[in-house]
Amino acid sequence: MQPVLYGYFRSSCSWRVRIAFALKGIEYEQKSVNLIKDGGQQLTDQFKAINPMQQVPAVTIDGITLSQSLAIIQYIEETRPEPRLLPADPKQRGQVRIICDIIASGIQPLQNLYVLQKIGADKVQWAQHFINRGFEALEPILKQTAGKYCIGDEISMADICLVPQVYNAERFKVDMSQFPTIRRLNQTLIEIDAFKATHPSCQPDTPDDLQA
Amino acid sequence: MQPVLYGYFRSSCSWRVRIAFALKGIEYEQKSVNLIKDGGQQLTDQFKAINPMQQVPAVTIDGITLSQSLAIIQYIEETRPEPRLLPADPKQRGQVRIICDIIASGIQPLQNLYVLQKIGADKVQWAQHFINRGFEALEPILKQTAGKYCIGDEISMADICLVPQVYNAERFKVDMSQFPTIRRLNQTLIEIDAFKATHPSCQPDTPDDLQA
Incomplete structure (x- = not known):
């Protein structure tokens, strides 16, 4: 199953994760969480269950849900090491x-x-x-x-x-x-x-x- | 040469690094950067050369200077892996x-x-x-x-x-x-x-x- 990225086009932290997926050549599905519309879709109970911090990005991958962009990117790096995003030294x-x-x-x-x-x-x-x-x-x-x-x-x-x-x-x-x-x-x-x-x-x- | 921690007793980010050193059993020297006294010693040119962000903690270790507590702790983890501070999985x-x-x-x-x-x-x-x-x-x-x-x-x-x-x-x-x-x-x-x-x-x- 493809990873799902819950993000927003203008969120800089969502963009970080999009770049990491792209550099690694990983296909993923994008689900938009509009931070402005409806008073902020990140504040719904439905999204709070995905990320209690009520922020994007969040990612479902390998049967788990991750939040915090650097935690997500480092998980991707550790499970899909090529091409690497952290130097060896x-x-x-x-x-x-x-x-x-x-x-x-x-x-x-x-x-x-x-x-x-x-x-x-x-x-x-x-x-x-x-x-x-x-x-x-x-x-x-x-x-x-x-x-x-x-x-x-x-x-x-x-x-x-x-x-x-x-x-x-x-x-x-x-x-x-x-x-x-x-x-x-x-x-x-x-x-x-x-x-x-x-x-x-x-x-x-x-x-x-x-x-x- | 022992690592040097530039920190402040009440800085929570300095405390993170102190805990990491203690858990790993690493001896280190503490140099106090008083964030209040003299208008804030982190703002001096001398400290700015150590950490341009003008924040504690900063650490000199293995001939390099590191700042940002999680970057410091992960460097310690990668160079002194025992006991580990990140699970294997x-x-x-x-x-x-x-x-x-x-x-x-x-x-x-x-x-x-x-x-x-x-x-x-x-x-x-x-x-x-x-x-x-x-x-x-x-x-x-x-x-x-x-x-x-x-x-x-x-x-x-x-x-x-x-x-x-x-x-x-x-x-x-x-x-x-x-x-x-x-x-x-x-x-x-x-x-x-x-x-x-x-x-x-x-x-x-x-x-x-x-x-x-």
Whole structure:
């Protein structure tokens, strides 16, 4: 049975999982959970049974249900190791995970929909503040670790996290000229099929007026 | 050379790393980065060179510098595998990581010092809101996965994340009677040496009036 991804076209964490599936060449079914419509379909009892955190993404795979994008991606990595998304060397794996966690714990949660709903009118400045703060840390780190991609010349989980976060930054009008390394990496990655085909602008649940 | 942990007694993410070192029986040196004194020692240029995110913990180990507590702990796990902090079975590893990531991405970042400083006067309600929201998701998940500890009867990274988050919840006066499974697990874990010896109340930089 194919894995099922419960996601939303514009959710950056859902996009991370779409990229991982695409890089691994794994076929999957997408079920859309519209975070806006009906007051948020993630809040229904039906979805709460799938993910008690009431967030996307969630994935059913191999008879289990997983949530939290990095937990999902690492499960996929451990059960479908080729092509690998984590380097073999523990030090390089550490570098990959630092970048993933800066984004997944240090940036994205602070500009998540349910947080911004609680912030209210100041939400754009709030999101900009925390994305800028995170990118100011990522830029010097990536300057040291990057080759063609975030860590050397091999695509990794770090790249999977970076591109959707840059997409969010652009949505919140962050001035990306401050972050030349991040911008350069994003421009390279976004041309790769697995990133292009999974972009929020071309998903089954992308509204017509936002289609690329 | 011993690893060096740059941390702060009350930082829950520093505590995670202290527990991991203790469980593995790894000797390390602690360097205190006082998050309050001098306007926050994590903001100095000297510390920024160690961790551009200007947060604790950071660890120097095996000639490299790591930041982000889960990246640090997984590096330790991959280079010092005994006793293991992740189960052997990929599905169980997935469960461990879901719990870690709910805490590390879904709860802790929203009640972090630098976020609460930006929230201002409403900070206690803000922190309570997001801790409650996260624990409401964790409780039913842990009810299913827990044995003696978070995942079955083996201590894992999930336990390492849970205990410091419960400590934060108590600081913010969250009503823990709503979460009987979390409370029961915490009570069991907190009696274990590796958790007890690393508690914020008995670190080298714990102020005298907060010493246990």
